[in-house]
Amino acid sequence: MASSCSEASSLLTREELEIVGFSLATAAGATLLILPLGVLAALALARYRGPGKGALETLLSLPLVLPPTAVGLVLLEALGRRSPLGGWLAGHGLELVFTWKAVVLAMAVMSFPLLVRSARTAFEEVDPRLVGLARTLGCGPLAAFRRVTLPLAWRGLLAGVVLAFSRALGEFGATVMIAGNIPGRTQTLALAIFHDNQLGKDDRALVLAAVTTALAFVALWTAEWFTRRRSRRIAA
Amino acid sequence: MIEIDLELALASYTLRVAARLESGVTAVMGPSGAGKTSLLEAIAGLRRGTRGRVALDGQLLLDSAHGRSLPPEARRVGYVPQDAGLFPHLTAHANVRFGARADASAVASAIATLEIDRLLERFPASLSGGEKQRVALARALATRPRLLLLDEPLAALDVGLRERILPYLLRVRDEWKTPVLYVTHNVGEALALSRRMLLLRDGRVEADGAPFELLATPAMASAAEPGVENLFSGRVRAHDVEGGVTILDLASGQGITVPLAAALTPGSAVTVAVRAEDVIVARRAPEGLSARNLFEVRIAALTRAGADVTLRCAPQDGEGTLEWIVRVTPSAAASLGLAVGQVAYLAVKSHSVRLV
Amino acid sequence: MARTAFSRWWLLAGASAGALALCSASASRALGARAEPEEISVFAAASLADALAEVGRAWEKASGYRAVFNFGASSDLSRQIRSGAPADVFFSADTTQMDALEREGLVRASDRQDLLSNTLVVIVPAASGATVAGPRDLAAFKTIAVADPQAVPAGVYARSWLEGLGLWTELAPRVVPTLHVRAALAAVESENAEAGIVYRTDAAASKRARIAFEVARGQGPPIRYPVAPLVRSTRRAASAFVAYLRSPEARAVFTRHGFLVLGGE
Numbered sequence: 001m002a003s004s005c006s007e008a009s010s011l012l013t014r015e016e017l018e019i020v021g022f023s024l025a026t027a028a029g030a031t032l033l034i035l036p037l038g039v040l041a042a043l044a045l046a047r048y049r050g051p052g053k054g055a056l057e058t059l060l061s062l063p064l065v066l067p068p069t070a071v072g073l074v075l076l077e078a079l080g081r082r083s084p085l086g087g088w089l090a091g092h093g094l095e096l097v098f099t100w101k102a103v104v105l106a107m108a109v110m111s112f113p114l115l116v117r118s119a120r121t122a123f124e125e126v127d128p129r130l131v132g133l134a135r136t137l138g139c140g141p142l143a144a145f146r147r148v149t150l151p152l153a154w155r156g157l158l159a160g161v162v163l164a165f166s167r168a169l170g171e172f173g174a175t176v177m178i179a180g181n182i183p184g185r186t187q188t189l190a191l192a193i194f195h196d197n198q199l200g201k202d203d204r205a206l207v208l209a210a211v212t213t214a215l216a217f218v219a220l221w222t223a224e225w226f227t228r229r230r231s232r233r234i235a236a
Numbered sequence: 237m238i239e240i241d242l243e244l245a246l247a248s249y250t251l252r253v254a255a256r257l258e259s260g261v262t263a264v265m266g267p268s269g270a271g272k273t274s275l276l277e278a279i280a281g282l283r284r285g286t287r288g289r290v291a292l293d294g295q296l297l298l299d300s301a302h303g304r305s306l307p308p309e310a311r312r313v314g315y316v317p318q319d320a321g322l323f324p325h326l327t328a329h330a331n332v333r334f335g336a337r338a339d340a341s342a343v344a345s346a347i348a349t350l351e352i353d354r355l356l357e358r359f360p361a362s363l364s365g366g367e368k369q370r371v372a373l374a375r376a377l378a379t380r381p382r383l384l385l386l387d388e389p390l391a392a393l394d395v396g397l398r399e400r401i402l403p404y405l406l407r408v409r410d411e412w413k414t415p416v417l418y419v420t421h422n423v424g425e426a427l428a429l430s431r432r433m434l435l436l437r438d439g440r441v442e443a444d445g446a447p448f449e450l451l452a453t454p455a456m457a458s459a460a461e462p463g464v465e466n467l468f469s470g471r472v473r474a475h476d477v478e479g480g481v482t483i484l485d486l487a488s489g490q491g492i493t494v495p496l497a498a499a500l501t502p503g504s505a506v507t508v509a510v511r512a513e514d515v516i517v518a519r520r521a522p523e524g525l526s527a528r529n530l531f532e533v534r535i536a537a538l539t540r541a542g543a544d545v546t547l548r549c550a551p552q553d554g555e556g557t558l559e560w561i562v563r564v565t566p567s568a569a570a571s572l573g574l575a576v577g578q579v580a581y582l583a584v585k586s587h588s589v590r591l592v
Numbered sequence: 593m594a595r596t597a598f599s600r601w602w603l604l605a606g607a608s609a610g611a612l613a614l615c616s617a618s619a620s621r622a623l624g625a626r627a628e629p630e631e632i633s634v635f636a637a638a639s640l641a642d643a644l645a646e647v648g649r650a651w652e653k654a655s656g657y658r659a660v661f662n663f664g665a666s667s668d669l670s671r672q673i674r675s676g677a678p679a680d681v682f683f684s685a686d687t688t689q690m691d692a693l694e695r696e697g698l699v700r701a702s703d704r705q706d707l708l709s710n711t712l713v714v715i716v717p718a719a720s721g722a723t724v725a726g727p728r729d730l731a732a733f734k735t736i737a738v739a740d741p742q743a744v745p746a747g748v749y750a751r752s753w754l755e756g757l758g759l760w761t762e763l764a765p766r767v768v769p770t771l772h773v774r775a776a777l778a779a780v781e782s783e784n785a786e787a788g789i790v791y792r793t794d795a796a797a798s799k800r801a802r803i804a805f806e807v808a809r810g811q812g813p814p815i816r817y818p819v820a821p822l823v824r825s826t827r828r829a830a831s832a833f834v835a836y837l838r839s840p841e842a843r844a845v846f847t848r849h850g851f852l853v854l855g856g857e
Contacts, residue, residue: 076782130321133317134334135308136280136311136313136314137309137334137379138309138335138379148323182767182768183769198667198668200743
């Protein structure tokens with residue numbers, strides 16, 4: 001592990017290592033950001049059958065199929081300086097556009113549907129009657145979630161988290177629109193690859209692409225590992 | 237005392253049940269889709285949209301007229317579904333303890349009643365159907381519920397297994413004294429365990445009364461599963477190795493002979509089961525019969541249920557509550573001229589008395 | 593039996609549709625070669641967008657040929673051409689990008705002409721009340737939109753100007769690099785950047801941004817817009833277009849948009 005780290009540092013410049021670190025940190029931040037809302041949304045979609053559920057499902061899945069640039073544009077219009085929300089935020093000292101916060105936001109929006117989908121599947125696999133039984137045994141809704149749903153669904157949930165993280169790591173279209181491609185401030189791995197190519201530095205771009213591939217591979221493999229192990233527990 | 241007056245809109249009809257049930261076991265029977273499970277779920281508080289009034293010993297669980305509805309966790313109602321519904325990620329012990337909070341004595345009593353102490357460290361996946369049901373029962377009991385809702389707890393088990401769980405149900409009824417709502421398809425179980433029965437059809441109570449009285453209704457008559465209508469608790473009195481029999485004392489004081497079961501120590505508690513069709517009826521005290529068990533009874537009730545005639549017989553000497561359910565063909569009933577109020581003699585072979 | 597016939601029918605229908613499509617495509621191509629005017633592909637700097645489009649329309653009326661424009665950052669366009677993009681004419685915003693093509697033999701030195709010049713300006717959103725008396729006032733802005741200073745001509749000029757004043761290191765952290773100079777303009781127009789450095793011609797075209805400071809001639813780096821036809825272009829109209837760019841009509845258009853037209857070669 002240590003030797004490969006030093007190999008990596010000889011393979012990558014200091015700026016590039018910082019870009020890797022920045023990408024990992026923002027992706028992790030974005031994943032943490034969407035976790036509570038994502039879990040809630042997944043629970044809602046898994047359990048409730050009411051009017052408007054179809055519309056909600058579709059809305060939550062939109063970032064998955066829309067071009068990321070379209071999503072980025074919507075975010076820009078909604079949070080740019082001229083928008084009411086953006087203006088209000090700026091007035092309170094919260095600059096969003098062209099900052100790392102915009103990177104996290106773009107990543108969060110684009111990977112949200114992936115988290116919700118995986119988490120929803122995980123929750124749906126938990127027999128709802130078990131939750132009802134837990135209620136009759138004295139658990140309130142939160143306790144039932146904590147003691148029954150979560151222990152049975154956590155593997156699938158974790159797989160979803162890792163998947164969302166991978167998606168955040170690879171996010172480009174929305175990020176470039178709302179955060180810009182500012183070296184040292186908002187440049188993620190994905191953006192750096194694009195930039196290097198623009199500047200004619202294809203060899204560096206390839207190195208960064210290899211790093212991204214390696215990271216994505218590890219993340220996906222981990223997600224798969226959790227998904228495979230969860231089938232053991234469900235059949236009980 | 238359970239007061240139920242509820243209404244719940246379901247897919248094809250509206251469930252409407254109104255009943256006042258005393259302590260003890262109340263059987264709930266009816267065809268599939270009649271609303272039995274929905275009824276139990278509604279009482280447990282698991283069905284939104286239930287309207288009406290449900291009270292348990294005077295405490296209101298549901299009073300939609302005043303906008304009151306206790307959440308399930310506050311109702312102290314134990315629920316045992318058809319397939320046990322054990323939490324697969326917890327051991328049997330953790331399952332039993334799940335709702336008990338700090339009540340260690342309730343947990344211990346439940347484990348003792350259901351005799352699951354050797355299963356405690358195992359996970360549900362490794363338990364048999366019968367073991368799962370016992371754990372599920374213990375789990376419900378450990379919360380000291382004020383009402384037990386059993387949703388066809390034996391339906392998923394085969395006949396032999398069912399009979400082995402029945403004694404536990406008897407114990408639950410007799411030792412814990414918790415009122416029970418018992419959904420079943422099995423007439424024999426209903427007759428054996430309950431004193432009151434609700435017959436549901438399409439969400440309505442079609443009939444309400446003592447199980448025996450309802451035998452004649454079409455719903456009951458059509459349920460022709462092998463049952464065990466006579467279920468008695470007793471103790472081992474002595475073994476007669478030479479004679480190849482074991483003698484038991486039934487709760488009523490009467491003795492009953494079964495094939496030798498030398499493994500049982502004298503004094504230990506047992507449960508015996510006799511099927512209604514295995515009992516022979518005579519107008520005069522029979523002599524020279526091979527059957528070791530003879531009882532003098534009075535015919536308390538007689539009903540034609542389906543293709544058979546079913547009798548309810550009370551002991552002649554009025555001792556105890558040992559009522560026999562006997563089934564004979566109409567031709568037999570006719571030729572013997574059986575009628576209510578008559579004295580009759582019941583003969584049961586030792587081999588027909590099963591220890592469960 | 594019926595099922596096989598049904599799927600065969602679909603196969604036949606699909607094949608016929610495909611054949612028809614192919615035929616019509618090649619037919620229209622053949623027809624087009626004769627009926628439509630010869631088209632050339634012009635890769636030009638983003639700052640030339642409005643002016644060149646107008647010149648193109650005039651040229652089409654005059655000559656019957658048509659110019660199809662691809663506007664973008666000159667650095668991007670140069671890279672695309674070097675990777676094999678089918679351009680007939682390249683109109684760059686600086687000589688560096690044209691040099692790159694000349695080095696690879698994609699344009700001939702003799703075909704090159706420096707046609708236009710421009711001026712750098714500092715812009716702010718029209719609604720902003722900020723004043724820029726001199727370059728040092730740029731330090732008051734939190735975000736300054738500039739075309740990527742590492743490659744895009746407008747950004748390279750801006751950086752060169754600020755480096756010459758010794759202000760670049762201080763201002764670099766505030767710089768928001770954009771894809772090209774028009775993107776920098778858009779960032780200021782949308783108020784997502786507090787200020788920007790673009791060409792005067794870009795600012796003149798915009799209603800939502802105003803010029804706060806103009807870099808006087810001689811103060812900033814020399815700005816040159818060279819144009820050349822590509823060697824591998826087979827279209828005769830390419831050189832005709834380049835020649836038209838030097839015509840009085842074209843010069844008038846450029847001047848009207850705010851460019852400085854360089855005389856001669």
